[in-house]
Every structure is written in structure tokens, then in C-alpha cells.
Amino acid sequence: MIMNKLFGTDGIRGVANKDLTPELAMAVGRAAAVVAVNGGEPGRVVIGRDTRLSGEMLERAFMAGVMSTGAEVLRLGIIPTPAVAYLTRKLGADAGCVISASHNPVDDNGIKLFNRSGFKFTEEEEEAVEKLVPSGAYAGEHPSGADVGELSDAGEQGRRLYAEHALKVLPVDLTGLKIALDAAYGAAYQMGGDIFRKAGAEVITIGDEPRGDLINVDCGSTNPLCIRDEVVAREGFFGLAFDGDADRVIAVDEDGNILDGDYIMAILAKYIKEKGSLKADTLVSTVMANCGFDLGMEELGINVIKTDVGDRFVLKELLDQDLNFGGEQSGHVIFLDHNTTGDGIITGLMLAAIKAETGRPLSELKNVMSKLPQVLLNVRVADKRKLGEAVAIWSEVEKSELSLGGRGRVLIRTSGTEPLVRVMVEADTEGAAGRIAGHLAAIVEKELS
DSSP, X not given: OOOSOOEETTEEEEEBTTTBOHHHHHXXXXXXXXXXXXXXXXXXXXXXXXXXXXXXXXXXXXXXXXXXXXXXXXXXXXXXXXXXXXXXXXXXXXXXXXXXXXXXXXXXXXXXXXXXXXXXXXXXXXXXXXXXXXXXXXXXXXXXXXGSOOEEEOHHHHXXXXXXXXXXXXXXXXXTOEEEEEOTTSTTTTHHHHHHHHTTOEEEEESOSOOTXXXXXXXXXXXXXHHHHHHHTSSSEEEEEXXXXXXXXXXEOTTSOEEOHHHHHHHHHHHHHHTTXXXXXXXXXXXXXXXXXXXXXXXXXXXXXEEOSSHHHHHHHHHHHTXXXXXXXXXXXXXXXXXXXOOHHHHHHHHHHHHHHHOXXXXXXXXXXXXXXXXXXXXXXXXXXXXXXXXXXXXXXXXXXXXXXXXXXXXXXXXXXXXXXXXXXXXXXXXXXXXXXHHHHHHHHHHHO
16 A cells, blocks of 8 residues: 555554555665665665565565666665664665564564665655655666666675674673573574674573564563563573664663663763763753653763654754764664664663673663653543643643652653543652643643543
């Protein structure tokens, strides 16, 4: 099914073979090659995927579209998204593609596109692709014979080059560390464990089979209870859980406490600031970051810039402000000094290196911040579009924020997909957060019913 707007905040997503069909994948492949090459030579496109059962079907269709323009395809096979971003630059490609729906359920799949600089396609590039897709239009004559694009297998080379790159970021080796990894049956099922072992760590892995029928199912970064149980059952281990394409990671300390992206960024930011590597002593996060994260960074003299939810917005702010570090509570962490997109493996390596260099367990390192209790309520409304002009609601929000005295916050926003208004409150105690959230939810319901 070809939609009016193909691209969301992270590429194209949909139920494979229903929303995201082979026909659509082929049209996107053709259009992406045309846009990336932009009138030059036939060009080169690298492509990787996660383990989803629909991945090979969509991969082949996308490759056919690219090759129909005369462009060469380098197939990387099952490989993490951040590796494709890196290899697009390293292998001199005009574009990169990942067939993956990241942390989404098994039935979904997606297409992520990277330009020759290794960054995700800009909005302008996405719009150019969308204009070509509906008609299947191709700007130029269709090549034939020897001019049709060729296909080469670059999987072994690509995995080696990315592993070498990831290991170069380490300031120390990881000898003596015990790490449990959950690969979520996804793209890092083999590379994740291999890279950490090459770094010197003792590693056990779960979710380490290419099981596309189980990708993200009760495992990985979206369900870190699985790796937590593994850590708790062993002595001296800490845990890292990737999502299906390994562009995000969630950690678990030695005591079984789950460390989300806020904690991970706080630990990393403190370290790189102390090393003099945090540009302008500033990082970029999103409006979903816990207020405790902001307070912790303030105590360290680190400025926090907030964006809308989505790693593409974090990246845009990093580039606009000439900064080098940022991320999301979900575990997307971007080190622009090392890669052009969220990179779960490099993030995990850096977290492990800090533990190795300082000799301190994650259970101590995480004390760089303390989360404030959070209450989130979803309010079903008749017309969520009226939220912006609801004076009574925003008046009460202002009063509530004043009552928190800087030790908490209120966030009210609409759902992007449902007729809901989300009311989120953070405060020093869960009771206070619950009372304020309940009060505001009642006003939202009254004003927008």
C-alpha cells in the first residue's frame, strides 16, 4: 500500500507484505538510488537488514529497484543499523539502506535510508523519494545488458570494518569485566558478543540466534527484565540489552537495577566532560528526559538542550549547534565523534570502558543522577487538536509547575496516533506526582470532551 506520506520519524514503517509490500520496497529502492546519485554516475548503495522473517523478501525487492537504475549494490546481510551508517561512508557509497523496524513487533518491518555522509536522509531527500515512488518514475532511460546494476556480497568485509571501528573508540580494554548481552534475536545476535569478547570482556549472550520470529519478543531493550534476570542469577556481571537493529541499548547494573537512556547518558556525559571532550559542556536530550537527569547535569555544570521526541530531532540539534553528544531516554545515544546515528554497541562499549577505567560498578556510577517519580496518564478526548488553545488547561499547568518549586515538571502533549492527551508529572514523591497528574487529567477531560 502506497501511503500519502511514506516517511515517519525514523524511515518507513508498516506491517510487512501489507503496508510495506515488495512492490513498494522496489519503488523506494529505485527512487532512493535516483535521489542519492542525483544525476551522476550509476553509483553504489549498501544494504543491511535485521533478522525479521520478511527481511529477505523486502531486501531483494529494494535491491532490484536500485539495480534497475544501473547502481551497484553491496549486500551486507544481517548487520546492525549503526554499522550500515558507518559503512555507507567507509565504502564510498552514495546511499545506505537498512531493512528493519528497529524495536517494533515481529510483523512490522521498515526501510531506513542514509545519504553518502552516513546521516539519515534529510526531509528534503525523503520528499524527493516520495515524489518518485507513486508512479515508479525513473529519471532517465532504463539500463539494459551490461549496464544493469551489479550485486556483490560485502557482509564479511562490512562486519570486520565496523568491528574494527567500534573497538577503536575504547580508551581501555575490557579485561576482567563480566558482561551479559541480550541481542533481542536481532541484528547484533552475532556481532554484539564477538565485539565485546575482542575487547577483552568475559561475555555471556542471550537472544543470540537469528530468530526473526522472536525479534524483540519479551526481550531486548524494550523488555530488559530478561537480561536483568540473567544478571541477578550470576555474580559480578552487568547487562546490556540491544533492540532489534542495535541502534539503542539499555543497561542493568550488578544489583539488577535497570538503567535507561537517561542514566546511560548521565554517566557518559560526566566522563567525556571530565576528559574535555564534551563540546561546549552541552548535550542534547528530549522532552521525555526525567527531571532528575536535568538536575544531575546541572550539578555537573552540563547544559541540556531539549528537543521533540525522536533521534532525528536530537541529531538535527547536534548539527545545528555544533555539538557532539546527545540521545534519548529510550537508549538511542549519538556520539557524533564516532558515528552519525544512535549506536547501541559503541554506547555499550563506552559504558563498559568507564566501569573498567574507574574500577567502579554501574551501581555506583549511576548515582550521578537520581530519577524523580513519574506518573503518566492518558486521557481520551473528543478533539485533541484543541489542546493548544485550551486556556484553562495551560493556566492549571502553570500553577502546578510553580507548586513543584523546580523539583519536578509537567508535560502535556497529544498522542501522534490516537485521540489521547498524555499528562505526565514528575515530583519529589510519587504521591505528589499522582495528585497533580490526576488533577490535570480531570481538567483536560472536562475541557476537551
